[in-house]
């Protein structure tokens with residue numbers, strides 16, 4: 001039975017209480033013995049992240065909550081096993097680094113860099129099934145559960161996929177660490193991150209900013225400045241903590257503090273569909289030390305937000321809790337103010353982040369799940385306007401994006417139209433900003449951040 005096996009997972013009071021609670025969006029594993037052996041093996045594998053890194057991230061997020069840093073979180077809607085190639089991973093990391101440079105330079109503010117990467121394999125779905133040409137099969141729930149291919153074999157829920165997800169996360173993280181610690185992310189290579197991407201307006205704008213940074217670095221170098229700090233960047237891994245069998249098996253007790261950390265990623269978030277207060281996801285995540293995010297859709301009330309704070313951040317610990325609002329461009333100016341006001345009046349300090357993607361999903365006339373770049377931008381603008389009017393800090397941006405030249409979202413300065421989807425649509429779940437749309441977004445946010453006062 002799913003959710004039943006603790007395998008060899010470390011024991012700690014409360015870590016298995018979620019098993020007695022209602023839970024949604026979980027697989028029904030097709031083979032119980034495979035499930036049991038997979039969970040057992042997972043619980044014996046090394047942690048993917050170190051608890052000390054998780055603590056560092058909490059400190060960084062605390063700064064963002066105070067308005068002293070900005071969080072940039074981006075990556076695929078659904079990572080895939082096949083997509084974990086060096087080219088795709090490096091294009092995504094380079095794009096996030098480029099966006100971060102634009103933000104740091106434009107807004108004169110430290111930027112916390114975080115991928116929806118190295119673990120973003122589980123997807124909640126609006127429907128359990130999918131029907132094509134009269135054939136109905138289980139919906140695709142992410143590579144950690146089943147395959148995208150539309151056959152009964154591929155769509156069966158196969159628990160051994162959790163092991164593949166672990167190993168794919170490990171190799172992705174290994175490459176990310178190599179890139180960001182091994183010299184590739186050195187700010188003096190700011191031009192090189194632009195190489196290999198096609199020419200376009202955002203690309204040219206980035207080149208010109210990179211020239212300014214180059215000039216400033218050369219000037220400082222000739223003044224004798226020490227650039228050791230520019231060689232490496234911190235880069236954190238995050239994903240939606242949806243599949244609790246997996247998250248539980250990777251939860252370990254930190255030898256320094258004796259406390260539980262979910263070592264599948266640095267930052268974990270709870271999705272809009274699984275954030276019910278008395279249910280399994282909130283309970284489980286309330287018991288691990290990682291910084292936690294919660295997605296908040298347009299139906300969230302101020303009372304909901306306060307109850308989530310009490311449950312997930314009872315000690316009001318700086319950096320512990322991030323609210324990722326995904327209201328939709330049409331709702332944000334009306335719905336966000338009451339939430340922010342209620343939280344601020346309670347004295348709690350959370351980090352407010354905008355996800356301008358998930359409230360703006362539409363179907364294109366030719367049948368693709370897409371988003372209009374203008375709607376995405378409008379939600380970002382609304383987010384900044386609301387926080388400005390309330391005197392609170394718009395602390396981060398959460399986007400579905402890729403470093404590849406895909407055609408999945410409509411519009412942008414070098415516009416994508418729906419015909420382009422026929423060749424360029426690659427996502428197995430939600431549409432992502434492509435490389436140029438991502439850079440364009442970064443310039444817009446940098447402008448909004450620097451114009452705040």
Ligand SMILES: O=C[C@H](O)[C@H](O)COP(=O)(O)O
Pocket residue numbers: 077123124125126127358429430
């Ligand atoms: O992020 C993913 C989607 O928004 C979520 O999985 C729901 O998608 P669906 O409506 O296509 O199932």
Ligand SMILES: C=C(OP(=O)(O)O)C(=O)O
Pocket residue numbers: 077124240270271272273295296326355358430
């Ligand atoms: C499913 C997702 O988001 P939400 O929970 O906000 O719908 C997601 O981030 O891919």
Ligand SMILES: [Mn+2]
Pocket residue numbers: 077078358400429430
């Ligand atoms: Mn998504």
